[in-house]
Amino acid sequence: MDAASKPTDLRINAERLWASLMEMAKIGATPKGGVRRLTLTDLDRQSRDLFVAWCKAAGLTVSVDGVGSIFARRAGRKDALPPVVSGSHLDTQPSGGRFDGCFGVMAALEVARTLNDRGIQTEAPFEIAMWTNEEGSRFLPVMGASGAFAGVHTTEEILAGRDVDGTAFGDALRAIGYAGTAPVGGRRLGAYFEAHIEQGPILENTGNTIGVVTGALGQRWFEVTVTGMDAHAGPTPMHLRRDALLGASYLIQEVNRLGSATEHSRGTVGMIVNRPNSRNVVPGETVFSVDFRDTDVSGLDRMEQGLRAAAERFAAEHKLGLAIRQTIFFPPCHFDQSCVTAVRAAAEGLGYPHMDIVSGAGHDAVYIARVAPTAMIFVPCEGGISHNEIENAKPEDLAAGCNVLLQAVLAKAGASSFL
Numbered sequence: 001m002d003a004a005s006k007p008t009d010l011r012i013n014a015e016r017l018w019a020s021l022m023e024m025a026k027i028g029a030t031p032k033g034g035v036r037r038l039t040l041t042d043l044d045r046q047s048r049d050l051f052v053a054w055c056k057a058a059g060l061t062v063s064v065d066g067v068g069s070i071f072a073r074r075a076g077r078k079d080a081l082p083p084v085v086s087g088s089h090l091d092t093q094p095s096g097g098r099f100d101g102c103f104g105v106m107a108a109l110e111v112a113r114t115l116n117d118r119g120i121q122t123e124a125p126f127e128i129a130m131w132t133n134e135e136g137s138r139f140l141p142v143m144g145a146s147g148a149f150a151g152v153h154t155t156e157e158i159l160a161g162r163d164v165d166g167t168a169f170g171d172a173l174r175a176i177g178y179a180g181t182a183p184v185g186g187r188r189l190g191a192y193f194e195a196h197i198e199q200g201p202i203l204e205n206t207g208n209t210i211g212v213v214t215g216a217l218g219q220r221w222f223e224v225t226v227t228g229m230d231a232h233a234g235p236t237p238m239h240l241r242r243d244a245l246l247g248a249s250y251l252i253q254e255v256n257r258l259g260s261a262t263e264h265s266r267g268t269v270g271m272i273v274n275r276p277n278s279r280n281v282v283p284g285e286t287v288f289s290v291d292f293r294d295t296d297v298s299g300l301d302r303m304e305q306g307l308r309a310a311a312e313r314f315a316a317e318h319k320l321g322l323a324i325r326q327t328i329f330f331p332p333c334h335f336d337q338s339c340v341t342a343v344r345a346a347a348e349g350l351g352y353p354h355m356d357i358v359s360g361a362g363h364d365a366v367y368i369a370r371v372a373p374t375a376m377i378f379v380p381c382e383g384g385i386s387h388n389e390i391e392n393a394k395p396e397d398l399a400a401g402c403n404v405l406l407q408a409v410l411a412k413a414g415a416s417s418f419l
C-alpha cells in the first residue's frame, strides 16, 4: 500500500452510492417521487434480487435466514472472528421515500465495494445485513426480523403474523423465494453499525452533516378510553352532560404539556375515534392513542403518572369513565460506548460538522443493540421529512455518512495492511 492509501485517505465512491440508491428507488417508484415497496411483496422481491445480484458481483457470500433477512459476507483475514455488520432495510411505508432504510443497505454495500476497489482485507469479516419488515406496515410486529435476530420474538411468531388480507408472513416469504435456511440470530457480532437518514429536523437546523447517535428514546404507548353518555345536543343542559370528547380534549392538552416538559421528552396523540361522531349528539365514548418517548425510564414514568393523575381529576370533575391501557413499551436504548466513539472519531477525522443525537424513532439497530455492540450514523434529510414520498437527502450528505461508516467499520474490523 502506498502512503495515499492510508485509511484516513480512503473515500467511498459517492457517484456509485447515489447511482445505486436511484436504481433501487425505481423499484416501487411512485408518481410523486417516492417509493411504495411493502415487505414481502413482488416489489420487495425485485429489490432483494437486485441487492443480491450486486452483492454477488462484489464477490460477497450471500445467505438468507429463516425470517428472510439477507446477509452478504466479505471474508476477513481471521475469518473466525465475529463479523462487523452494517445494514438496514429495503421495505418502505405505503407512501415512503427513497432513502429510509435503503440508504443504510446501499451505504454498507458501498463500503464493501470500496474495500474491494482498494484491495483491503479486514481482520474480522464484514457483513451487510438487510433486515426483513422493519416498517411493520404490512405485518406486525415492527422491526420483526431484527427483533427475532435479537431473540425478542421467536421465528414462529414472526412467520405466523398476518396482513389485513389474512396472508401469513411465512407464506408471503415463501412466495417471493426468500424463506432461507440460515438460523435466525444466535451468533456473535463484533459490532453493528447502521447508517440512516435522521427523519427529524435537528441536523439540518443546526448545520451538522453527521449525527453521532448515542441511543434511542424509550417509548410507552397507551390506549385511553373515555366513557361518558350519548345525549341530544339540544335538550341536554351543559351542566348535565357527560361529554367523552371534552374529557379527551383536556387529556390531549395534558399529553402535550407533559411531553413539552424536557428537551428529551415527547408526548403525542395521533389517533382518535369518537362515538357516535354525530353532529348533534354529545359524544358518549372517545378512544385515543398516547405515544410518550424519553431518553430515560424515569421520564416515561413521570409522563405516565401525569397522565393518570390528570385522567383521575377530569373523570371525577366531568363524571366520566376512564381506562388507560399500555399497548407498547420499548425501553430507552443506550448504544455501545466504543462503537459510538468510533463513529464520532470518524466524523472528527474526516472533518465533518457533527453532533451527538438521540434517535426519536425505532430502528433495527435498537434491537441489535441488545445482542451486539451497536451504534448508528445519521445524516440530514430535507426539512426533517420522512415516511413521505417527498423525503429527500443531499448526495454529499449521504456520501459523508457512508465515509463515516467506512471508517467506523475499519476501526472495528481492523485493517492490518494499514497498521
Ligand SMILES: [Zn+2]
Residues within 6 Å of the ligand: 089, 100, 101, 134, 196, 363
Ligand atoms: Zn428506516
